[in-house]
Amino acid sequence: QSALTQPASVSGSPGQSITISCTGTSSDVDDFNYVSWYQHHPGKAPRLMIYEVSNRPSGVSNRFSGSKSGNTASLTISGLQAEDEAHYYCSSYTSNTLVFGGGTKLTVL
Amino acid sequence: EVQVVESGGGLVKPGGSLRLSCVASGFTFTNAWMSWVRQAPGKGLQWVGRIISQLGGGTTDYAAPVKGRFTISRDDSKNTVYLEMNSLKAEDTAIYYCSTHHTATSMIYWGQGTLVTVSS
Numbered sequence: 001q002s003a004l005t006q007p008a009s010v011s012g013s014p015g016q017s018i019t020i021s022c023t024g025t026s027s028d029v030d031d032f033n034y035v036s037w038y039q040h041h042p043g044k045a046p047r048l049m050i051y052e053v054s055n056r057p058s059g060v061s062n063r064f065s066g067s068k069s070g071n072t073a074s075l076t077i078s079g080l081q082a083e084d085e086a087h088y089y090c091s092s093y094t095s096n097t098l099v100f101g102g103g104t105k106l107t108v109l
Numbered sequence: 110e111v112q113v114v115e116s117g118g119g120l121v122k123p124g125g126s127l128r129l130s131c132v133a134s135g136f137t138f139t140n141a142w143m144s145w146v147r148q149a150p151g152k153g154l155q156w157v158g159r160i161i162s163q164l165g166g167g168t169t170d171y172a173a174p175v176k177g178r179f180t181i182s183r184d185d186s187k188n189t190v191y192l193e194m195n196s197l198k199a200e201d202t203a204i205y206y207c208s209t210h211h212t213a214t215s216m217i218y219w220g221q222g223t224l225v226t227v228s229s
Contacts (some may be wrong), residue, residue: 045206045220045222046208100156103153107147
């Protein structure tokens with residue numbers, strides 16, 4: 001199973017909004033509403049930010065939102081803050097397994 | 110408070126074996142689905158495999174690169190899940206994270222990871 005495609009990096013200034021895309025295929029992102037997004041700071045445990053395309057776990061700021069159109073899912077972060085700087089990974093269900101994207105490095109300028 | 114703690118990492122020669130352990134607490138372990146996820150040096154996250162609850166049948170699934178070489182098992186009496194790794198290759202070198210599922214397809218609580226290095 002090939003990894004989902006994410007941009008290697010995105011950047012934005014504090015207070016701005018950014019969107020990270022995650023492109024899959026008809027066998028994963030397009031076929032199921034089971035896309036998740038994770039935030040990963042180096043040296044720390046990954047953190048679940050979005051599950052099932054657009055749902056936030058308890059404790060996750062509403063500045064984080066998810067959506068999907070066809071084979072592309074998106075994570076939008078509004079009101080960027082310095083602590084949002086991290087790597088972000090999407091994942092999708094496919095054929096009884098999970099597949100991750102290659103990850104996107106978010107830089108807050 | 111939920112805690113997930115991995116152990117058992119280390120240096121192993123190509124072709125060798127290693128068993129990782131993951132002890133979890135702070136939630137009802139018997140109901141939990143558990144996954145292993147790894148991150149090779151300088152690379153992104155890669156899902157390794159998952160075991161569902163015993164009540165659900167204790168079924169396991171694996172990513173293609175490890176299928177047939179890695180085995181996930183659980184001991185609910187010890188709140189522990191294991192990752193048995195055989196026929197290890199250099200490309201298996203990674204930090205291995207244990208995680209609990211929030212839904213069938215998302216993981217919410219993660220450990221800090223344990224480093225596995227496969228090298229001669």
